[in-house]
Amino acid sequence: MIRKGQAVWRGAGRDGEGALTTDSGVLHDTPYSFRTRFETQPGTNPEELIAAAHAGCFTMALAFALQAAGVTPTELSTEAAVSLDKDEAGFKITRSALSVRASVPGIDAETFARIAGEAEKNCPVSRVLNAEITLSASLV
Template identity: 75%
Template sequence: MIRKAHAQWRGTGRDGTGDLTTDSGVLSHTPYSFKTRFESEPGTNPEELIAAAHAGCFTMALAFQLQTAGFTPEELNTEAAVSLVQADGGFKIEKSALTLRAKVPGLDKARFDELAGVAEKNCPVSRVLNAEITLDATLE
């Protein structure tokens, strides 16, 4: 399976602008720039997209873990907060902090923590990130 996205950039790093498009069409000429990345101009940025990918990947991985263990989640809500820091003369994604709030009928906290930990360690996005990953999981 191969998934593709395309980036186009015009101009310098600080003053230029770009857009991102995915083959699925979910992103179609979506703007990104220095201002969408480091300020608050509307548009997206790579870290936001990595956060979305990590939240989605982890949540789906947990849904599969729960299904295999015989549980059906009523709801899984995950936030991923990706931290970009200056390091070694450039920038680095230092951390992805996952915060999960889950409603899973019939599941005890110990088993929930175990399944969430397996999902966090084995979702493909977690496996590709060269960053600290933390998980704060709450079973409601």
């Protein structure tokens, strides 16, 4: 399976502007720029896309892991907070902090935490990131 995304950039780094498009059409000429990345201009940026991808991947992996354990979640709600920090070479994504709140009938907190931890380690996005990944998992 291959998934594709495209980026087009026009102009210099700080003053230029770009657009992101995915083959699925979910993103279509979605604006991104220095201002959408480091300021508050509307648009997207690579870090929030990685955060959304990590949250989505982990949540789906957790749903499958819970199913394999014989329980069905009523709801899984995950936030991923991706940190972009400056280092000697420029900028680097250093961390993705996952936080999941779950409603899962028929499971205890210890078992849920163990399954969530395994899902985090095995989700494909976790496996591709070369950053610290933390997980906070709680039943509601």
